[in-house]
Amino acid sequence: MSLLQLLGEGDAVTRVVAVLLLAMSVASWVVILWKAWLLRRASRDVGRSTAAFWQAPSIGDARQQVGAFDREALILPLIAATQAEAPGSLAAAGDRSQQLTRRLRDALHLVLDKLQFGQVLLATVGSTAPFVGLLGTVWGIYHALTGIAAAGQITIDKVAGPVGEALIMTAAGLAVAIPAVLGYNVFGRAIGRIEADLEGFARDLRELLTQPAAPAGH
Numbered sequence: 001m002s003l004l005q006l007l008g009e010g011d012a013v014t015r016v017v018a019v020l021l022l023a024m025s026v027a028s029w030v031v032i033l034w035k036a037w038l039l040r041r042a043s044r045d046v047g048r049s050t051a052a053f054w055q056a057p058s059i060g061d062a063r064q065q066v067g068a069f070d071r072e073a074l075i076l077p078l079i080a081a082t083q084a085e086a087p088g089s090l091a092a093a094g095d096r097s098q099q100l101t102r103r104l105r106d107a108l109h110l111v112l113d114k115l116q117f118g119q120v121l122l123a124t125v126g127s128t129a130p131f132v133g134l135l136g137t138v139w140g141i142y143h144a145l146t147g148i149a150a151a152g153q154i155t156i157d158k159v160a161g162p163v164g165e166a167l168i169m170t171a172a173g174l175a176v177a178i179p180a181v182l183g184y185n186v187f188g189r190a191i192g193r194i195e196a197d198l199e200g201f202a203r204d205l206r207e208l209l210t211q212p213a214a215p216a217g218h
Contacts, residue, residue: 017136031118032183049075081107126181133173140166
């Protein structure tokens with residue numbers, strides 16, 4: 001018996017558990033496929049964008065050149081953060097180096113939030129799906145044994161069938177959880193590498209714009 005058969009033939013609790021596992025599986029696979037596509041593009045674009053930036057003669061030219069490579073807008077927000085705040089506000093007060101650090105930090109957080117999106121879902125599915133499946137198994141075994149006891153005859157063949165069907169819920173929970181856990185771990189490492197590259201670029205960009213100007217020759 002499959003999960004879909006349990007969905008059609010089970011009682012209300014079994015159906016709720018089956019629907020929940022099915023929804024968790026669909027959601028996690030959508031996130032897995034989307035993040036695999038996103039992170040593959042992002043890891044390639046960050047390297048190309050930073051290389052294009054450092055080859056540009058100025059910040060303005062760099063913004064135009066990076067725009068051709070930065071399809072996920074991971075580098076462009078950091079470059080945009082180098083623009084000075086409008087005068088007359090608290091954001092424009094203080095040392096220029098501090099202003100730049102704050103703007104780069106805020107831009108970096110927004111970029112990293114984009115990369116981290118979906119990780120919470122994968123972690124939640126990976127940690128809860130086995131317990132949801134176990135709940136369905138426990139309820140299914142209880143329901144099956146209650147029905148067998150009501151029939152008045154308890155034999156191995158009558159117990160093995162319903163109990164085996166109930167155990168499908170445990171297997172379904174593991175089948176939902178394992179891809180989510182693997183995806184979370186693989187994507188976490190990929191995000192860590194991209195995050196390190198972005199933090200390094202933000203640090204280099206800050207040092208570039210805050211270093212003292214070279215004295216003019218005489």
